[in-house]
Amino acid sequence: MMSIADPVAPAGDLAGRSVLVVEDDDTVAEVATTYLRAAGFLVDRAADGREALERVAELSPDLVVLDLMLPDVDGIETCRRIREQRDTPVLMLTARTSADDRISGLEAGADDYVTKPFSPRELVLRVQSVLRRTLAEPASEDPVSIGRFFVDPAARIARMDGRDLSLTVREFDLLAFLVRRPQQAFDRETLLQSVWGWTYGDLSTVTVHVRRLREKIEPDTANPRHLVTVWGVGYRFQPSGEAPHEQDRPAP
Template sequence: MNNILIVDDDARIRDVVRFALEDSGFRTTEASTGQDALKLFEETQADLVILDIGMPEMDGLEACKELRKSSTVPILFLTARDDEIDRILGFQLGGDDYVTKPFSPRELVLRIKAILARSADTKSPDEVTVFQDLRLDHSAHRCTLAEAEIQLTGIEFSVLSILAKAPSRVYARAQLIEQVYGHNTYLSGRTVDSHIRNIRQKARALGYPDLIQTVHGVGVKLGICQC
């Protein structure tokens, strides 16, 4: 099973996290400072790093920067305050995630499993998703439908990406919100409808009236088919 490096200056937090992870079958390593973390990461080559933001001396974001110089290991941040979240978001971090304190150990484990599953998925960095006529270039943030380009906003692009990763699968609105915005955001389902409407409108202009299909009472799914 995967090895996880836990970095936090608070021993109590480390205990909670270690306990939860080992309970789920992970192996763990612990560090209490950013420096130790870098050293231990060299040695253990952990599969994932849990990084507290608020540490004295070298904080989590500093440590992340250092780690990123030599590795693309998935990083999960622990944050205590909202302004720290803002800083994470300002930070460009690919497939990573964050959890705010206080957190439930159970959720932490779920998120870690999700990250690992995702990174196992993208080991061959699939920069481009293609499904039928739809093509999504993630690095360029470009979307084309049968050679014609569609200008999508950030959220629209995210929504479409998620749908395209598992076409035919039906997503409930709450699931989309969780995947687009992260786990502790709470928006009205109508908001998703709005974005979907905008995507539909743009797709319709290119002759794809059914790019996104509604499954009444369940959710939405990708449905292309230019008919």
């Protein structure tokens, strides 16, 4: 067993939560597993996508750390299949040099990503951050009914025109944040900090989640009426789907 070179933040209230590490590189898997166990998590491993899907069905882990490049079934497809079956949060491991890989992982339903080569301590902190947000008790937030939307943060229920919306953890958090602040424009930095809790990070994370949320609430994603782009600023939520204001339209 390898020794821990860097201090690891203890899981604290997350001690005993289960994490499935899906990685075909034995060295990377061993490092991730060792650090996560040292932080207090219960960790299982899988070496490929097919085994990962079997282990998720069998173990129902609280979070999956998923490598992008896997034999048999790759990480993107594995993430999609997990999302079709359950709301288990997924933290994707991606190549540092490929922005497309990161975006593809987010579009497939990943809640966060860590780039390779990665700091094991950062991996632990990201796992803790995703789990705390996923398991947070938002009971103090009352349900909101506005326009075509109903969102109950405590029950994690979101509806549009009375129809349940199937949202990932981050998609739900983004929608819940916006419905409580209709007609307000937010830049991506503010959304990254308010919804993800990050003071820094890749702003494409916000862009991808906005795109995914639009696919679920907009009849025409090319001409959004609810989650509109405020050019030069960011995004604004319009609960009734009124036509965008003139300043929201791109310059001719």
